[in-house]
Amino acid sequence: MYCVFCRSEDLPAQWAYRGLKQRGLAPLEIFTPEALVYNRRLEHRFQAGETITRIELADGRVLDSDRVRGVLNRINFLPVEHFNVAGLDDRAYAVQEQQAIFLSWMYALPGEVINRPGARGLCGDHRSAAEWVWLATQAGLPVLPFHQSDEQPLEFTPTNPTFQLVVFDSEVYGASAHWCQADLRNSIGRLAELSRLRLIGLDFSISSAGEPLVMSATTLPDLRLGGEILLDALIAVFA
């Protein structure tokens, strides 16, 4: 089976789910983090060099790792409200344990997982804006001058126009992609490689001279910007 993991308000993911379904990817199921976490039963076994996970959901569905062939993973945080009744220390411990088991489970899923979890995040390694800007400079991309200090916190509201590109398997997607010259595309591809993520969204600001400057990046891009072409690329990977 194929899975889309996303929050209920994640419309870009649901758009992708619908698009993949329309393209005939089957069986395709969609799961919220709440459905996964508030399960009836979870089995996670390591045996003979293989990992087997079986989750029985509250709605009766069963997610068996043996049957999973591909995942579009858009979960970066898990619900933790159910730990609120616990004391502070216990809660912190339980949250970490929950994170660990789901990270382990998702990391061990067979087939294509986009993005596969990393040590620093369920949807691939989480990076701050500062880290993304630094990584972008390593990839040779022009970046928005970045200043951050205790006195001057990061300003998240750029005054210049902005746009986002979607990068999947080092290819650039989005209505604004045509604007990227070859050298810019190469640098974007390099950034994707450095990030070790298959799917990212790259946020640009436009300088007063009309030059695109990297502001930040995200592991949860607005997939709709990639349009039908991105869906075709996803289906090519899954199918």
Next chain:
Amino acid sequence: MPSRKKPGSASGNKARLVTLPGAPRELIVVTQSDAGLRVRGPAMESVSGKSVTSLSKLLEANGATMTPCFGVEERVQRALMTAAPEVAETMPALVNYYFVEAADDKLDKLAEDMMNQSLVEAAYVKPPAYPPVYMELEEAAPRALEVAPPVTNAFMANQLYLEAAPGGIDARYAWLCAGGRGRNVRIVDIEGAWRFTHEDLLQNQGGVIGGVQSSDLGWRNHGTAVVGEFGGDQNNFGVTGISPLANVRAISIFGGGQSWGKAITDAANALRGGDIILIELHAAGPRFNFQGRDDQRGYIAVEFWPDAFAAIVYATQVRGVIVIEAAGNGAENLDDPIYSNRPVTFPLSWRNPFNLANPQSGAILVGAGAPPPGTHGANHGPDRSRLDFSNFGARLDVQGWGREVSTTGYGDLQGGSDENLWYTNRFSGTSSASPIIVGAVASLQGALRAANKPLLTPTITHDLLRNTGSPQQDAPGRPATQRIGNRPDLKSALNSLGIQPIVKLKEAKDVKEKDVKDIKDTKEKEKEKETVKDFKDSKDSSKEGKEVKEAKEKDFKDIKDSAEKVLDKVQDKIKEVFDRPETAAPTSLEERLARLEQTVSQLAHFISGEERPDLQASTLGEEEDLKALSHELEKQAVDAKAAKDHKDIEKLREG
């Protein structure tokens, strides 16, 4: 080069047409693609390192200023980034268009000098734009001496274009459909002036949002008449627009720094995909070397000029806005080879936009057709035949009434000293034809939105209007091969989109007739039973028989009166909340029941489709169809959490 001279002296035509002062001529400069020009007020630079000294000096020497046609270059670039890749590839480079303001007598020489600048690819002077109205002077004269009545009469009976096809466009059918009056649709009219204080244009209008209104009465009458056709208020007097619930705003082409092209892009930026722009302008074309004439011969649609074409492409293909454009009153065959000759001052990339083999603007081009003979006692030829002044050709998409249009303004139908009370029976030209199409499209979009169906795109609108409607007819000397297209038929268009009226009036009437009969029969039977019983108890059979008959009649009358009173109350109450269809007051109980049925069918969802919030206008407007899935997932999450809580509570209890 086109002259600034007002039309008037060179005509020789017999009809003395209304002539208006044209909009100022415009000098448009198109820079080379690698010029990288950036203009900020008087400052100018090239981001690609080119020298701008010569260009600056030329402007300075002529006391001229140059500004980006469509706004600050970076903003234009940003706006274009939202275009789909295939659109971006063919999109004219809006960022290269500049508008030069200088004294009118310097424009021609300045354009020549501009052409010699290395940074400039093209520089052309556009002729004055005029509203494409085709009214004779006496037709447009207000009955100024007449005193308007204390209350304006209802002129809806004069608006035959609202009636069923083929004579009209069947707006009344659209009004029976939820949203069919254009609810939640936005329209921007581009021309010169309006009378938005007119007594019949007070609802659902947002006034003038760009440019400066011309003070000329002719322009104002024109704009007022145009808006009245689709936006006339829904009330019991004057006229009623085809889509009276659509929101109407306007942008003037007059005012410093204003141009046709900028008006179009400004309008596009003020609208959402699926909304409507109306371009109520035409200008002297190449037939008479761009010279103005009293008879309007040779006047053509504005998309012929590169900046207007680019602006329309932006509106239709980048913004998804439906652009409806008057084809012009030049009596021109737009398939004529003359329109394929590139004026030497135009960019090399320019192609004849009237040739369907070339890139298209995406606008709906509207011709003027004859109304049914006998309308207002006039005969302009066979119904739906091309009117002699209307341009024609393969590029034309659709026709509207080009004569005898009753609407607001001018004052020949109701005049007086107060312009706010003026009405006309004689609005005409491709000017009067185009607003009919605007109203029709607004009705369709409103109905689609109310039905939660995808809105029409510019391309689909184009195809729909070409493929539905009442066909063009031949007229002596003006065969249907001189194409102006079909007249819209909203009934067939709506049905082809899968939209039906909320209730079929006749069916409802039939049902209610049966219901009333059943009630009547039942009541009569009950009364009969009672009276038979009474009769048995009575000794005086003849006297009682008479009383029974009288009682039966009285009872039925009471039932009917009582039902009518209840209906009155309910209808009054509903009327306070909902807009009611603007038709003649119902006379019979049955008809009133049908009306009530129609309203109740809207009440069934408590908030009718028309009354629902405009979700399309929200940031998630395009995701409306994903909302169901989103709600499903929300439920999935809530249910899972509830199950978990339940399990925890059980465990606590067990513990």
